[in-house]
Amino acid sequence: MTLSLLFEQLLNGLQLGTMLFLMASGLTLVFGVMGLINLAHGSFYMTGAFVTAWVTGTTGNFWVGLLAGTLAAAAVGALVEFAVIRRLYHRDHLDQVLATFALILIFSEGTRWLYGSSPLWLNVPGSLAGSVTLPFGVEYPLYRLAIIGMGILIAIGLYLLISRTRLGMRIRAGENDREMIGALGVDISTLYTLVFALGAGLAGLAGATIGALQSVQVGMGEPVLILAFVVIVIGGIGSIKGALVGALLVGVVDTLGRVLLPDVFKLFMGASAASGVGAAIASMLIYILMAIILIFKPNGLFAVKH
Amino acid sequence: MKKVMNAGLGLLMAAAIAAPTQAEDVKIGMITTLSGGGAHLGVDARDGFMLAIEQAGRDDVEVLIQDDAQKPDVAKSLADEFVQRENVDIMTGIIWSNLAMAVIPSVVRQGTFYLSVNAGPSDLAGRLCHENYFNVAWQNNSLHEAMGEYMSTEGFENAFILAPNYPAGTDALEGFKARYTGELANEVYTQLGQTDYAAEIAQIRASGADSVFYFLPGGMGIAFMKQYAGSGVDIPVYGPAFSFDEIIIGAIGDAAIGVRNTSQWAYDLDNAANQTFVSSFREKHGRTPTLYASQGYDTARLILAALEVAHPDDKDAFREALRAADFDSVRGDFRFGTNHHPIQDIYVREIVASGDGVTNQLVGVAVEDMQDVYVDQCSM
Numbered sequence: 001m002t003l004s005l006l007f008e009q010l011l012n013g014l015q016l017g018t019m020l021f022l023m024a025s026g027l028t029l030v031f032g033v034m035g036l037i038n039l040a041h042g043s044f045y046m047t048g049a050f051v052t053a054w055v056t057g058t059t060g061n062f063w064v065g066l067l068a069g070t071l072a073a074a075a076v077g078a079l080v081e082f083a084v085i086r087r088l089y090h091r092d093h094l095d096q097v098l099a100t101f102a103l104i105l106i107f108s109e110g111t112r113w114l115y116g117s118s119p120l121w122l123n124v125p126g127s128l129a130g131s132v133t134l135p136f137g138v139e140y141p142l143y144r145l146a147i148i149g150m151g152i153l154i155a156i157g158l159y160l161l162i163s164r165t166r167l168g169m170r171i172r173a174g175e176n177d178r179e180m181i182g183a184l185g186v187d188i189s190t191l192y193t194l195v196f197a198l199g200a201g202l203a204g205l206a207g208a209t210i211g212a213l214q215s216v217q218v219g220m221g222e223p224v225l226i227l228a229f230v231v232i233v234i235g236g237i238g239s240i241k242g243a244l245v246g247a248l249l250v251g252v253v254d255t256l257g258r259v260l261l262p263d264v265f266k267l268f269m270g271a272s273a274a275s276g277v278g279a280a281i282a283s284m285l286i287y288i289l290m291a292i293i294l295i296f297k298p299n300g301l302f303a304v305k306h
Numbered sequence: 307m308k309k310v311m312n313a314g315l316g317l318l319m320a321a322a323i324a325a326p327t328q329a330e331d332v333k334i335g336m337i338t339t340l341s342g343g344g345a346h347l348g349v350d351a352r353d354g355f356m357l358a359i360e361q362a363g364r365d366d367v368e369v370l371i372q373d374d375a376q377k378p379d380v381a382k383s384l385a386d387e388f389v390q391r392e393n394v395d396i397m398t399g400i401i402w403s404n405l406a407m408a409v410i411p412s413v414v415r416q417g418t419f420y421l422s423v424n425a426g427p428s429d430l431a432g433r434l435c436h437e438n439y440f441n442v443a444w445q446n447n448s449l450h451e452a453m454g455e456y457m458s459t460e461g462f463e464n465a466f467i468l469a470p471n472y473p474a475g476t477d478a479l480e481g482f483k484a485r486y487t488g489e490l491a492n493e494v495y496t497q498l499g500q501t502d503y504a505a506e507i508a509q510i511r512a513s514g515a516d517s518v519f520y521f522l523p524g525g526m527g528i529a530f531m532k533q534y535a536g537s538g539v540d541i542p543v544y545g546p547a548f549s550f551d552e553i554i555i556g557a558i559g560d561a562a563i564g565v566r567n568t569s570q571w572a573y574d575l576d577n578a579a580n581q582t583f584v585s586s587f588r589e590k591h592g593r594t595p596t597l598y599a600s601q602g603y604d605t606a607r608l609i610l611a612a613l614e615v616a617h618p619d620d621k622d623a624f625r626e627a628l629r630a631a632d633f634d635s636v637r638g639d640f641r642f643g644t645n646h647h648p649i650q651d652i653y654v655r656e657i658v659a660s661g662d663g664v665t666n667q668l669v670g671v672a673v674e675d676m677q678d679v680y681v682d683q684c685s686m
Contacts (some may be wrong), residue, residue: 012504108341117345119525121557124536131538133322139511141536144504158661213536214501214529217555219342255505262494270478272493279471279495 004136010252011134015144015252018151021226022206024235024243025158026199032238032304033174033195037093037098039082041203041228042221043107048073048204049211049220050111053122062125066208066246067221073204074197082198086189104222112218120216147209154202155244162240175238175304227254228285234293236300245301250286257285332367332613335388337381337409338399338423340373344555347401347598348373351423353591354583354602355398361586362610370394376401378408385409389418395618396421398605401598403427403446403474404498414438419618419628423605424598427473428480431647432683438621440628440646442605444570445678446474447481449496449546450521450576452652452672454486457544463488465514466541468506470526471495478546480520484679491515496522501529507537515541523548529556535561547571547655547666551596555657555664562657562664570648571600571637572655572668579634594665600636607633616661639675645684649677 027041052069056062084103087168088096128143162168170191173181182188207221214220231250262278269277293301336355359367366472370392374381379399388394396419400406406425413420414436422430422441425548430436443650457465467482467490469475479493491513494506507530508596510518518541520531527549534543535558547569555562573584573594585602587595611633616623631642635650645647652673655666 003514005508008508008511009505012508015504016502077593086418117341117349118553119346119528119557121559123532123559129536131536139357139407139538141538143536164503210502213533214533215525218345219340220501223501258496258505259509271490272483275493275495276471279497283471283497 004138005259007134007136008138008140009255011138011140011144011148012189013252013255014248015148015151015251016255017248018148018155019152019210020224020231020251021155021244021247022202023224023245024231025240025245026202027225027228028235028238028240028243029171029195030199031232033171033178034085034089034192035178036088037096037100038085039097039225040080040103040107041199042225043104044073044077044200044203045207045221045224046111046218047076047200047212048207049108049122049216050115050120051204052208053120053211053216056122057120062123062212065122066205069208070201070205073207074201076195077204078193080200081193085196086192102145108218115218117218120211122211122216124212124255143213150209154205158240162187167191167194212267227261227286230290232300234290234300236297236302236304238304239300239302242300242304243300248290253289254282254286257282261285323574330366330617332396332618333392333394334367334369334609335385335392335394335397335632336369336371336399337374337377337384337388337397337405338371339401339405340371342376344376344401346551346596347424347524348399350596350599351399351401351602354587354595354599354604355423355606355651356602357590357599357602358610360604362606364610364613367610367613371399374400374405376405378405381405382408385413387452387623388664389413389416389572394418396609398423398426398451398533398609402472403477404472406430407473408435410439411436417621419621419624421605421609421628423601425474426678428477428678428680429473431645431678432680435645436685436686437625437646440608440642441648442608443601443648443681444650445478445647447484447680448676448678449548449568449570449652450478450481450519451485451679452654452676453544453546454482454484455518456566456568456654456672457519458485458487461655462517464491464514464516465489466491466494466510466513466518466520468494468496468510468518468520468530470498470500470522475521482519496526498526500526503530503533506530507534507539510541511537511539517541518543520549524554527554530556531561547597550655550657550666551598552594552598552665555666558664560664563659565657566669567655567657567666568652568672569597569655569666570650571597572653572666573600574668575636575653577634577636577638577640580636580638583636594627594644602621604633604635604637604640607635643681645678645681645686647681649675651672652676 007279048069048143049205051072052065056065124143127162235246262275265278398421401424403425426445469478540644550567612627615627654669654672
């Protein structure tokens, strides 16, 4: 393991982390403000990717596609909030889980009906194709670097939005005391729709950018959703700062675990057994991390006080 | 009123009981993957299978199709339903080896025939082989073994090999190593269904390998190759046809041109059965069939050929008819070994530009009359 490989893997971990942050921030906001467990968050990720692939295919311009995908995911989010989610705020978590799980099925089948079950075609835009040389002699794909940059910008943007703007003030107030903010005359249902659409839009953006790297297909959101839940549990449910730290932690631990664990096992067993065992343990690593963190911090790293 | 209802119910029940006694009909249960990242494999296997059934024009053969969503527990409960409630004579369709291991052993033990259109885990070819189990595709290792031999003859000496961590993935790398004579730069197992390969590609870059062999079927292959092409690593890649079927290379695009892969079938194989199959498949579905479609087609034609000889209720006669494999396979020569797995030629294909896309073109034969290595472990 050379230094440059380690550095490259750290960047990979960071890139995975920033993507997870885009997913987790929306999830944690929705839980923090509305107290809603939203399993359908992965569907907005998928919506963003599909609309981006479709619009990019028709217009030939990735950036138009990206914008359309993000906005479409936000719009679908607002629509779903208005039509379905709104009726769930006062129900218990089990009802919310059931209803949003139903939404996953509806979205998946609907997407399959619209686009078919073959993966869609979406490529990295020409201006971000190829790789650049970084310090330590690391060749790194430009597109992944751009994702990291975008993730950092969005994290800063979210921080400013929540700490400096009137909307952010209402979101924080909503997290602290839902009844009181309503009593103070804030239009709570518009606020909820806005927050939900914001979260959905971020998920759509994540899906669209990742769709260009991976494949755009039905069900692509669920594996990411599971990771995002791990992130918000580690970070503390409802905390944006927790989502950021949790996402980076999960991204880096997952990536380095996959690379380093097989090498560690090779020290005391055969090469092919080591890669098998290493890969198996690496896939559990973030859950082990979550368990350890929860032992010491049962409410997550940055628990929100209620 | 209640009496009428009761009478009606009684009639319905009588009809329900009477229905299965029309003994000549044959019921086939197909459990395959029609949703999720692995969907195009199941869709093609199904479309190939149903094409052969339609061409046969037999209205006494009923095919029930269910989606397993690539989940072992779903496949298991569907199989129980098919065997116990639907009383199917023959089952088929499973794509993924982890699902096959969950379903097939108990199905064949209960006396139902199972013909595999795809999955061929080593256990089912060796120590768990069964008289009611036939694999019409290949044993999992075969295409990988052939590629191991091919890459050795091409002079590669330091390969980086990669596969997902599940039964077919370990079979793949074991198969590759069986006939590959060079050194291994590294051997890496990824998660099944993984979509981000940045960490593995960085390892490939740093490994100093002269070639990459990977087995990543379905959406995994698309994701890997797209990211590989964008990473600036220019080590040549090789793999089995599962990593480079027509759907996958269609999604990868030009980045796939020049890649060679091994397959037991190619759409441009020159035999009459294949030409009929490819042209009628294209006409019906508007796309070029993948190897999965060819396997589905062959499986259905094998069943139809055996049905000409015996009904599955006559188990011994039907089994003998299957074993004889008296049908024109679209892949050319085809016969079963003693463990009911194919003995067949494995070909090499190369990805070339065609029209506004890319396609696989037949290059030559990698290994003739290949038989799996597990046949000796089978006590049948």
